[in-house]
Amino acid sequence: MNLEEIKQKLHTPNNRKPARDAAVLLPLVSIKGDIHVLFQVRALTLNAQPGETCFPGGRIDQSDEHAQAAALREFYEEFGIPEKDVNVLAPMSKIESPRRGLIHPFIAYIHSIDHIQPNKDEVDDWFTIPVSHLLSHEPEVGYVDVTISPGANFPIDRIPNARAYREKQYSTAEYFYRYEDHMVWGLTARILQEFISLMKR
Template sequence: MNLEEIKQKLSTPQKKNYVRDAAVLLPLVSIKDELHILFQVRALTLHAQPGETCFPGGRIDRDDQDSQAAALREFHEEFGIKQEKVTILSSLNKIESPRRGLIHPFVAYIDSLDEIKPNTAEVEDWFTVPVTVLLSTPPEIGYVDVIIKPGKDFPIDRIANAVAYQDKRYSTPESFYVYKEHIIWGLTARILQEFLEHIKS
């Protein structure tokens, strides 16, 4: 293979392979002339993260045209609101999740919640939070300890500076937004935080 062949291959767009990627909506809705953000509480019967607060969304299917289409489809499946009632405003930065691939977030405006019919197989509850409340209330910060522990197939004896990868521990901050009885954290808080930073600036 020569340099020209490499240049040609690099200039050819690769077909997107989402594998485990997911797409979510950060839905804005106007309630009594005030903008709110819609959140959902995951059904208690789900195997993954039951009862936790999140944005509507889910895995990107092969049949989805792209990540935005997946976010709209998932929103409709979870809340029953027709896609024509949803306007995509912008995408946000993708977030890499070690267990779930890339998360593709989109900010959207929902015309109304009048037609909301949550899918009880996926949604335990839902609630909205005024944007002004989130802007004026900084999140609480907690720390998670992360331990680096090489797996059995990791060639620890063959790499330089091996001691740096043996049972090392470090702390990483997590943001927690608290609203009434609800707590918003994890990837949802990271997406929310980016959105709030955007509109603050």
């Protein structure tokens, strides 16, 4: 391989969509003149995270033109609201999840929620939280202790400073937003926290 071949490969667009990447909408809606954030509660029959609060969205399919298209498709599949009633305002920072690939969030305004028709196979319930409440109430913070342990076939004895990688432990912060009987946490809370930070600038 020569330099010209390397340069050609570096400038060839990669249109392949990673198999695990996902896209979500952070939907804003207007209720009695106030802007709210719309959340969904995952169906209790789902294998992954049943009953948990999240933003609408899901995996990016090979048929999706791009991440935003995937987020809009998933929103329609889960809430029955077509793309023409959704105004995507801006993308947000991508979030890397060790188990779920790269998450692509988008802030969107939903023109009307009068005709929401949740897909009961995916959505158990939905609710909203006023942005004003989120701006005036700080989230609770808890910590998760994570232990890194070398797995099978990891050549721990052949790397420098191997001792630092044996049972290494660190703590990571998790944010919890409580509203009435609802709890928002995990990746959803991280996306929400970025949105709130943007609104406080």
